[in-house]
Amino acid sequence: MPHCAVVIVGGGLAAGLVARQLARDGVETVVLERGADLGPGAESRLPTQRDELRWAVRGGLMQDAAVETCTHRRSRHELARPMRRLAAFLPGTGVGGAGNHWNGQCFRWTDYNLALRTRFTGRYGPQAIPPDMPIQDWGVSYDELEPYYDLFERLFGIAGQAGNLRGELRPGGNPFEAPRQHEFPQRPLEITEAGRIFAETVAREFGHRPFPSPAANSPDPYVNPDGMRLGSCQYCGHCDRFLCEANAKGSPELLLYPWLRRQKGFTLRPHAHVLGIEHDPTVGRARGVRYLDLTTGEECFQPADVVVLAAFTLTNTRLLLLAGLGRAYDPVSGEGVVGRNFCFQANSGVPLFFRDRWLNPFLAAGASTTVIDEFNDDNFDHTGLGFLGGGYIGVGMSSGRPITARRTPPGTPRWGTAWKRANADWYAHNCAIGAQGSCYPHRENYLELDPDYTDAYGQPLVRLNFDFRENERRVSAFLVEQSLRIARAMGATIIGAAAGRSGQFDTRAYQGSHITGGTIMGGDPATSVVSPRLQHWEAENLFVVGASVFAHNGGHNPTGPVGALALRLGDDLARYLAQPGRLA
Amino acid sequence: MNAATDSCASGLPGTGRRLFLRQAAGAAALWCAAGEVAGQVAQDLPTIYPSAPGPADTVYLSFGPEEADCVEAMVEHMCPRDELTPGGVDCGLAVFIDRELAGAYGHGDRLYLRGPFRPGLPEDGYQLSMTPAQYFKSGCRALDQNCQRRLGAVFARLDANAKESCLLEISTNRWDETGEFSLGAWFNELFYPLFTQACFSDPVYGGNRDKVFWRLLGYPGLPATYGRDMVTYRGRPHPAAHTPRSMQDFA
Numbered sequence: 001m002p003h004c005a006v007v008i009v010g011g012g013l014a015a016g017l018v019a020r021q022l023a024r025d026g027v028e029t030v031v032l033e034r035g036a037d038l039g040p041g042a043e044s045r046l047p048t049q050r051d052e053l054r055w056a057v058r059g060g061l062m063q064d065a066a067v068e069t070c071t072h073r074r075s076r077h078e079l080a081r082p083m084r085r086l087a088a089f090l091p092g093t094g095v096g097g098a099g100n101h102w103n104g105q106c107f108r109w110t111d112y113n114l115a116l117r118t119r120f121t122g123r124y125g126p127q128a129i130p131p132d133m134p135i136q137d138w139g140v141s142y143d144e145l146e147p148y149y150d151l152f153e154r155l156f157g158i159a160g161q162a163g164n165l166r167g168e169l170r171p172g173g174n175p176f177e178a179p180r181q182h183e184f185p186q187r188p189l190e191i192t193e194a195g196r197i198f199a200e201t202v203a204r205e206f207g208h209r210p211f212p213s214p215a216a217n218s219p220d221p222y223v224n225p226d227g228m229r230l231g232s233c234q235y236c237g238h239c240d241r242f243l244c245e246a247n248a249k250g251s252p253e254l255l256l257y258p259w260l261r262r263q264k265g266f267t268l269r270p271h272a273h274v275l276g277i278e279h280d281p282t283v284g285r286a287r288g289v290r291y292l293d294l295t296t297g298e299e300c301f302q303p304a305d306v307v308v309l310a311a312f313t314l315t316n317t318r319l320l321l322l323a324g325l326g327r328a329y330d331p332v333s334g335e336g337v338v339g340r341n342f343c344f345q346a347n348s349g350v351p352l353f354f355r356d357r358w359l360n361p362f363l364a365a366g367a368s369t370t371v372i373d374e375f376n377d378d379n380f381d382h383t384g385l386g387f388l389g390g391g392y393i394g395v396g397m398s399s400g401r402p403i404t405a406r407r408t409p410p411g412t413p414r415w416g417t418a419w420k421r422a423n424a425d426w427y428a429h430n431c432a433i434g435a436q437g438s439c440y441p442h443r444e445n446y447l448e449l450d451p452d453y454t455d456a457y458g459q460p461l462v463r464l465n466f467d468f469r470e471n472e473r474r475v476s477a478f479l480v481e482q483s484l485r486i487a488r489a490m491g492a493t494i495i496g497a498a499a500g501r502s503g504q505f506d507t508r509a510y511q512g513s514h515i516t517g518g519t520i521m522g523g524d525p526a527t528s529v530v531s532p533r534l535q536h537w538e539a540e541n542l543f544v545v546g547a548s549v550f551a552h553n554g555g556h557n558p559t560g561p562v563g564a565l566a567l568r569l570g571d572d573l574a575r576y577l578a579q580p581g582r583l584a
Numbered sequence: 585m586n587a588a589t590d591s592c593a594s595g596l597p598g599t600g601r602r603l604f605l606r607q608a609a610g611a612a613a614l615w616c617a618a619g620e621v622a623g624q625v626a627q628d629l630p631t632i633y634p635s636a637p638g639p640a641d642t643v644y645l646s647f648g649p650e651e652a653d654c655v656e657a658m659v660e661h662m663c664p665r666d667e668l669t670p671g672g673v674d675c676g677l678a679v680f681i682d683r684e685l686a687g688a689y690g691h692g693d694r695l696y697l698r699g700p701f702r703p704g705l706p707e708d709g710y711q712l713s714m715t716p717a718q719y720f721k722s723g724c725r726a727l728d729q730n731c732q733r734r735l736g737a738v739f740a741r742l743d744a745n746a747k748e749s750c751l752l753e754i755s756t757n758r759w760d761e762t763g764e765f766s767l768g769a770w771f772n773e774l775f776y777p778l779f780t781q782a783c784f785s786d787p788v789y790g791g792n793r794d795k796v797f798w799r800l801l802g803y804p805g806l807p808a809t810y811g812r813d814m815v816t817y818r819g820r821p822h823p824a825a826h827t828p829r830s831m832q833d834f835a
Binding site: 046 | 661662663664666667668669689692693694695696697698700702704705706707708709710711748751755773776779780781784785786788789797798800801802803804805806807808809810811813814815817818819820821822825830831833834835
């Protein structure tokens, strides 16, 4: 293949944002995406877009586990098993990646998350962080990211309500958010009936300050700074796991790639499965990437001045491990970097049933969620609690899809007339209080290559060493306790069984797709894979972006910081190309 | 609790309509089956869901006759004809399962089937080398063998009470023995998800005939363009909740 300035591995949200920044300078950029071009087919048209079985249950837009999956074990003393079906989290595939099938919750993370070690030791003392919890600062500040958060919100037409505008607290927004320079580009989504009950209750009974989740579901027609358009959200309940039929979800296949294709110097190659990074360790440079052109079966090489890994969390880590770029993490010594600080999220839920309230779960946008941040991250005092972290608590009505979004009260039989009756009685009258809990790194939670299992191309799968540890179990128990307190005040007819993260990690249950870490950023090459500028410590023309660079997982959805980091990287690469070297 | 139904032994045609048709057509239906008892119970109810013109002539693509009997009996028991819906066979539940097993899902689509194979904990998920179709059929056989051994008849020939106990017991792993096929895992991880998918999927897949389960729930189906309804019907019953539309209505 002809040489290009920048080759980007993965054609998802992060890649599209990096490429968008580069395209303004006409930089020759090639994006390699393993999956197909999405958008014009059955996945986005009526009536086939509304097919719950095909897209939500069978995972029509997701990574094909038959081709590539990962393996998992709870501790390094066990034998791993492959995740033969991907269920616990759902990597996407195809142009736009997981950014197409998300629900659209688009938070800025609370500012102190970027210097979490400093925060905890400053607030609770030098012994506050347990020795097996390698929390560390990310090496970047909120002030540096704020303009990029802002740009991301404008590019994706985020709907929301500011809680802190240039330091001034605003009613109705999140009082814990860091100062933002501008209001959200769009008004908040309509609140759901369940959200209304939640918001009224927590404000009246507990003095909490509920706010609408920032949403990449467009409440009105919207034109972004690139002239790309969003339609109005139809509150159809087919968002998470689906492409949007109404062109109303902020997603890369809608807002980024159609624009990029019109830019000089930009090339998108779908069906290009990247096999490896070629690099020269003696000079500390990547030469380019090898990939399989799935349409011809040919193995190709794409030489480039700069290589960017912008694939999903596991793929970024895997490519570095396969290339031997950076020392693999060793949980025994605690040394090595690639694979460390792998985190998930400790989510919890409490189902509620209201006999006399019409909650109509099918009237919902992906992110029509009403939440409170009083118990998130370090927004509350952890003294004496025995854990660190927290999560947002709220009512997230995002779908009434009948196969998977039904709930019946405890004690309902699983079949027969009584089962049918309970479904009929409660379908329109239930919701759940959900809590999205942080997950902090643990010395024994890490990624590595699996010695036994390979993908369809013969390459080793990634092995997840992961379980919920004591800290996350306590976070979850705490969030369940808070959720139950709120549930009791909401006046539900029946409160269902709370589901927290008390047992061992269950690969069968979907728990959100927010897996992070493995190629983390930081200021110290001994404990990070990339610098605060996302530049690889051992190969200066190699950059990594995505949730794989998160040093921990907080109590908010990860897409906001991914978007901000990717846009900033795009600007940094323009600087790097003009003057190669280590970016300060 | 080991009585096979007498009516079946005496050859009375019941509501196991397709089995009856198979017999009438001279097919080698070895086992008498499905639905007699469910039908009799249903007749005692005050109002019965009108029997829709069912898929009586449906040809199964994946099931053999014994598997069809077993599955029809299961879905008839788990979805009895009552005031809420027709019986499971007439709802298309067996057809749905048959079609899923005959298609990509049944043949292992999106399923990683490379070795080595290691048994795992339930939390490790599916760890067998079989395709879902192969696994499903192994389960039907294991269920019938266990029913025969423990209760004296294959599942389809048990009376309603015995069927109920059998399903309760297998679904709570009470028939599972170390080193043997786990009927609990089979029922909970394979059969039951297919059963609920059959009930609540779009009818285009063969189940949820006439959108009967969507009407039961009050799920309006398609086109689901609720830009205005989101506000108008917030907190109020939705007018289309019991007149749902499906993909076919937009074909």
